[in-house]
Amino acid sequence: MIEVNEALTRKVMGLAKLKLSDGEVTTFTAQLQGILNYIDQLSRVDVQGVGSMTHPFDEPTPFREDVVCPSPVDTEGRPKTLLSAPDVLDGGYKVPSIL
Amino acid sequence: MEEIIGKNIKMNTVREIHDAFDSGQLSPVALTQGYLEVAQKSHHNAFLTFCEKRALAQAKVAERLIAHEGQVPREKFPLLGIPLGIKDVLTIDGVRTTCASKMLENYVPPYTATVVARLEAAGAVILGKTNMDEFAMGGSNENSAFGPVLHPTHSDRVPGGSSGGSATAVRAGLCVAALGSDTGGSVRLPASFCGIVGMKPTYGRLSRYGLIAFASSLDQVGPMTQTVEDAARLFEVMAGHDPLDSTSSLRSKENFVRTCLTVPDWSRIKIGVPNEYFVSGLAPNVEKSVRTALQWFESQGAKLVPISLPHTSYAVAVYYMVAVSEASSNLARYDGVRYGARPSLASETGDLATFYERVRANFGSEVKRRIILGTFALSSGYYDAYYRRACQVRRLIQQDFDEAFKTVDFIASPVSPTTAFRLGEKSQDPLKMYLNDIFTIPVNLAGLPALSVPCGEDSEKLPIGLHLIAPAFQEGRLLCLAHAFERRSA
Structure with a gap:
């Protein structure tokens, strides 16, 4: 059975690009330990020769024609995708400089 | 609602409303205005956003279509003028869509979910977007960034989640029907807690285009309604292949309403009763109501068959x-x-x-x-x-259902081990909250259709839901069975 400690929680937190407060790390560590203890029951199931089921959909994937479609625009001709952008510049997404 | 528009008209269902439209007792605009007024004054926190202008414009279109009776094929508009709520996990072009999260607090999508577009094309009026657990993660609707939804009849209880806003809105009469989404029970659990009908279709039956993803191999949209017949009406409009969703089934559409309304041939129906779903932890009044429901099926001529779904305990x-x-x-x-x-x-x-x-x-x-x-x-x-092993056990759970459906036509169980619990009762213990979904989760893992239909109340008048499960793509027969049960005392 895995032992969840705060170091493991912080490592996963980094992988997930999440920042937790010290209090959240403590709380989550205890909760994750409880949840993983519960999930550990799966180790008792005999899965020898059992295939993974990642999806319940067993029909063949129907393919569409590869056709270029114009992006939707608003009444003034602006791309609708930019309407909810946190910041825009010259018709594109503006992001903070990271270099 | 009757008081708001000043008319004594019973109009809980699509059929009743259409009768009122046809007799001239009611107009789509008056109905929409009435629902908007009631919903906006409601204290339940069931709606996050109202689409007032859009709704009234849609109602006016419905009014014009009714005025041109005879020139417009009404069968093309099976939901003409029907006011609906849409869970805020489904996108609508130009309407704020938040997933009840601060992350999307001001997000206005540039496209409309296919299921919503089909409802609108059928004449429906979209009143607004309903509250939910953030990103559909929760079973109580206490996880919304915009505050919890209140239970429609018991203010100290949760409405269930994650589609709690839709369930409360339907039961409290804030809309005629609503859409929810069901990843592990999020349509059926709140339907059960609030005393309405909620259906999770077969995975692949309804398009997920425009459904903001939580868990893509489990998510399905489902109707939440006052009656089984209305669930069939919404479902029939939304079903059918969508080229914009690669997991949308190519199966052709069926006449689900007609199938729903047929009388079952009871002598040919076998209902499986899984041993693993009637265990300790099940509230006595829930078990009593479900067993009474099973006896009713038996009294009609259906055969009850004890079955085993041996991997149920691993589903959560x-x-x-x-x-x-x-x-x-x-x-x-x-x-x-x-x-x-x-x-x-x-x-x-x-x-x-x-x-x-x-x-x-x-x-x-x-x-x-x-x-x-x-x-x-x-x-x-x-x-x-962890992940790979879980996917292997998932296969075993699906095989349990495959085996069971070799001998039975349907499976019946409770939706939830308990009735609606108190606000805050489980919010500090995630595992306790997760275990509430123990009867609904296996269905999502196997991709099957299932629904919750009211089957009784506990001693505090809290609703209890009966869970009916069918083989994949057998929604028509499932709706038929549930409709017959719903009409048992009519």
Whole structure:
């Protein structure tokens, strides 16, 4: 059975690009330990020769024609995708400089 | 509602409303105005956004179509003028869509979910977007960033989640019907807690285009209605292949309403009763109501067959590995670049990792907990022991159902071990909350259709739901069985 400690929680937190407060790390560590203890029951199931089921959909994937479609625009001709952008510049997404 | 529009008209269902339209007792605009007024004054916190202008415009179109009776084929508009609520996990072009998260507080999508577009094309009026657990993660609707939804009849209880806003809105008469989404029971559980009908269709039956993803191999949209017949009406309009969703089935549409309304041939119906669903932890009054329902089926001539679904006890563990793993991947898209919240503090850093962390601080606790758990399950060194093993046990759960459906036509069980619990009762213990979904989760893992139909009340008058499960793509027969049960005392 895995032992969840705060170091493991912080490592996963980094992988997930999440920042937790010290209090959240403590709380989550205890909760994750409880949840993983519960999930550990799966180790008792005999899965020898059992295939993974990642999806319940067993029909063949129907393919569409590869056709270029114009992006939707608003009444003034602006791309609708930019309407909810946190910041825009010259018709594109503006992001903070990271270099 | 009758008082608001000043008419004594019974109009809980699509059929009753259409009768009132046809007799000239009611107009779509008056109906829409009445519902908007009631919903906006409601204290339930069931709606997050109202589409007042859009709704009234749609109602006016419906009014014009009715005025041109005879010139317009009414059968093309089976939901003409019917006011609906839409769970805020489904996009509508130009309407704020939040997923009840601070992350999407001001997000206005540029496209409409296919299921919503089909409802609108059938003449429906969209009143607004209903509250929910953040990103559909929760079973009580206490995880909304915009406050919990109240139970429609018991203010100290939860309405169930994650589609709690839709369930409360339908039961409290804030809309005629609504859409929810069901990843592990999020349509059926709140339907059961609030005393309405909620159906999760077969995976692939309804398009997921425009359904903001939580766990892509489990998510399905479902109707939440006052009656089984109305569930069939909404479902029939939404069903059918959508080229915009690669997991949308190519099966042709069926006349689900007609099938729903037929009388079952009871002598040919076998209903499986799984031993594993009637165990300790099941509230006595829930068990009593469900057993009484089973006796009714038997009294009609159906045969009850004891069955076993031996891997049921592992379903919650499997689900919370599969769902959180898919969620951690799906929610990685919220990076504050193209849409979603970007706090000013995030823009002050020159470090990309810090930028992301500050943006993603907008997630609520339950969402963060599931992202952390999912990231752990997919991380190097743990993938085989957790995610892969869960997917193997998922296959065994599906095989349990395959085996059972060789001998029975349907499976019946409770929707939930208890009736609606108190606000705050389980919110500090995530595992306790997760176990509430123990009877609904296996259905999502196997991709099957199932629904909740009211079957009684406990001693405090809290509703109890009967859970009926069918083989894949047998929604017509499922609706027929549920409709017959619903009409048992009529």
